[in-house]
Amino acid sequence: MKKRKYLSVLVYVALLTISIVANIYPVLLDFGLTFIIPTIFLLIILSLYGFPVGLLSALITAGVGLYIDGSMIGAFLLITEVAAVGLLLKYRKWGVFQSALLYWLMIGMPIFIIYIYVFSGLDGWFAVLALVSKLLNNILCALVAEILLTYVPFKRWIQGSEKNTYSFHFLISHIVLLAIALPYSIFLIGDLHYTQNQIERSMSSQLQGRAKIITNELRDWDEYSILALRLQGVLQVAKVDSLIGAIDEQNMHVYVMDKDNRILYSNSPSTLESTVAKFSDEGHFTEIGKNSYQWMPEKPNGMDDVAIIGETSYLYTVEFKKNSMRILIEAPLRTMFEEEVKSFALEYANLLLFIVIGIGFTALLKAYIIRTFGKLSDTTTGLPKKLKESAHIKWPTTRMIEFNKLTDNFKETSFELTEMFGELQESRNRLHDMAYYDSLTGVKNRSYFMGILKDSVGFAEKGDPHTLLFMDLNGFKGINDTYGHDTGDAVLKQIAKRLTEACGKVGTLARLGGDEFVVLLPNSSRERAAEMAESIIKQVEQPIHYNDNLLQVGISIGISLYLHDSHSVDELMHHGDMAMYVSKAAEGRSRFTFYDTISQEGDENK
Structure with a gap:
């Protein structure tokens, strides 16, 4: 038990550590996009350890992320998602993926839309790309978490429970969604990376080409021309305007400066000083070609990664040694590659659409399969x-x-x-x-009869007594010895049949063994017992035809009455047996005797 407890703690610490690290260091994609995966591990913790532990883990993960320059909106969405999914798991018994999808459609995305359009500064297709990538990111994380929970035996590791069980429609749903999302996501990431590289090569080439137009003219300027440009000389400004006219149409910003970094010329509304300060003091530079760089700003504390997408720029700088002039060309990503961003936003949206179609398809497939197998289940139930x-x-x-x-x-x-x-x-x-039955005659045997007798006399009332007829065949031994056991067995079968007819449904007939039979008459009067005995004698004495032989037997009957002359089962049987022997010893072949007549005669003899 202790070992299992330690393993449970170890698994929890591992999952929490991974979620914290994944939140601090997200998977970086191109165009400034990120793939944040701590939700996967937090949802696993939530499912394995319950709502309080899951929510606490989300608070810890978000808190550490905020402390290390995390995203305020990201932390808020992370905590609210875990809380919402935890409540749905606890009270509605929904799956992880279904709960997370509902949260993002009803709560997460409306909040993120407000953030994007009000606080992030993004607009147009950059905003759309940020929205669809965020939704896709979290839906895929929830799907991965549910798949891991379904097929990885976490509960067996930490709780010692049996193997994971899952329904068939879960398996179909996961297969369909993975078949849609996995290859499409790989294609998107590859296409994103390829396009980014193509853009960098193209941008480096464009920047060098535009710069070459300017440098071919400005590299030979003398100090007089440079001074005239700084003083906004009409001729010099017109010449530079004509050189960078094509560049301006491409939404590129050009800065021409002297050796002291003083602005000589700019077609940008922002000042060179602010631009140079921005590029010098903050952000990340990535070299994409000779004198060409990609610049991404530092993420402001508490802001989301998507807020920096629109601030990314491509830079080209060149310096003339002859006259100490320097040129800086800036190509903002937002204005230069709107079409590419639109294309990626639509591709992300297509993947979301395919996932929705996949969910709908699996729902229809589930309904069909459940209906089909439900019929079989109903048929085979019971x-x-x-x-x-x-x-x-x-x-x-x-x-x-x-x-x-x-x-x-x-x-x-x-x-x-x-x-x-x-x-x-x-x-x-x-x-x-x-x-319970005699194998030869088919009537009840001694064991079964004794059980019936005990139950019957146990419920006997003091009104009409229970009557027992104890019977033994007369002349049967002679038939058995003369004609053989087969004939004797045939006689017993015939006698049993006649006794059954005589008793009807009134009495319970049984064979005790040999040629002894008994009949129990519940709640029977003395007169009814005498009538039954006479009927039995009449039936038994009729001749029996067997193998061309005419056979005849008689019967001796002893009758005892419960609660009249007997007060227990043993007495009832014993008194019936005694009365039967009295009948057998008397003159005549067949007769019946009541036990109480024997006892009265004994009293008189005394």
């Missing part, structure tokens, strides 16, 4: 009972070959079960007959 009761079973059929094969297997199994049940019932009947 199948053993239906087979025992010989109920009519209508087997469902579809156009699916595999389903029909499964149905055929059930049919075959049902047929075999029916045969097994039949054989089992026959065996049970045989065992029942062996336990």
Whole structure:
């Protein structure tokens, strides 16, 4: 138990550590986009350790991220997502992916839309790209978390529970969504990276080309021309305007400065000093070619990564040694590559659309499969009972070959079960007959009769007594010795049949053994017992035809009455036996005797 507890703590610490690190160091994509994955591990913690631990872990992860220059909006969305998913898991019993999807559609995206258009400064297709990438990021994280929870045995590791179980529609949903999202995401990332590289090469070439136009003219300027340009000389300004006219049409910003970094010329509304300060004091430079750089600003504390997408620029700088002039050309990403960003935004949106279509498709597939298998499930529910009761079973059929094969297997199994049940019932009947019925005559045996007798006398009332007729055949031994046991058995069967007819449904007939039989008459009067005895004698004394032989036996009957002359089962049997022997010893072949007449005669003799 302690080992399992330590393992549980170790798994939790590992998941929390990974979520914190993943939040601090997101996966960097091109165009300033990031793929943030701490949600995966926080949702796993939430599912394994419960709502309080999951929410606390989200607070820790977000808090550490904010402390190390994290995103305020990112931290807020992270905490609210874990809280919302935790509540849905606890009270609605929804899946992780379904709960996260509902959160982002109902809460997360409306909040993020407000942030993008009000606080981030993004607009146009840059804003759309930021929105769809954020939604896609978190939906994919939720999907990965659910897949890991479903197929990785976390609970067995930390709780010692049995293997993970999952429904068929979960498996189908995961396969379909992965088949859509995984290859498309790989394609998007590859296309994004390829386009970024192409843009960098193209931009480096464009910047060098534009700079070459200017440098070919300005590299040979003398100090007089430079001074005239600084003083806004008409001729010099016009010449530079004509040189960079094409560049200005490309939305590039050109700065011409002297050796002291004083502005000689600029077509940008911002001052050179602010631009140079911005590029010098903050941000990240990535060399993309000779004298060409990509610049991305530092992320302001508490702001989201998407806020810096629109501030990215491409730079080209060249310095003339002859006259100490320097040229800086800036190409803002926002204005230069609107079409490329639009293309990526649409591709991200397409992936989201495909995921939605995949969800709808799996929902339809789930409904079809559940309906189809539901019919089979309804048919096979309680199948053993239906087979025992010989109920009519209508087997469902579809156009699916595999389903029909499964149905055929059930049919075959049902047929075999029916045969097994039949054989089992026959065996049970045989065992029942062996336990409670005489194997020769088919009437109840001694063991079964004694149980019935005990139960019957236990409920006897003081009104009409229970009557026992104890019977023994007369002349049977002679038939058995003369004609053999087969003939004797045939006689016993015939006598048992006649006794059964005589008793009808009123009495309970049993064979005690040999040629001894008993009949129990519940709540029977003395007169009714005498009538039954006379009927039995009449039936038994009729001749029996067997193998061309005419056979005849008699019967001696002793009658005892419970609560009249007997007060226990043993007394009832014993007194009936005694009365039967009195009948057998008296003159005449067949007669019946009441036990109380024997006791009265004994009292008189005394």
